[in-house]
Amino acid sequence: MTKEEILARVIAELQNVAPGCEPENADPDGDLREELEIDSMDFLNFIIALHKALHIDIPESDYPKLSTLNNIVAYLHDHS
Incomplete structure (x- = not known):
């Protein structure tokens, strides 16, 4: 997957989990x-939700690495 595809999936999953949030407007x-x-x-x-959608294992020890949208996309891209 490209980083753009991953970002689109991340935004979709965020909106599923937290309806009303606007990740596309976030820094x-x-x-x-x-x-x-x-x-x-x-x-x-x-x-x-990301794990289920993308079939990427995300160990709890890596959660701190997922603090920003850019970090999440980079992490998922590197592990896909």
């Missing part, structure tokens, strides 16, 4: 949870 280098005002449970559900 791609800003802290995702702060930018979108999502709590830890929504974030966990988002990570699970």
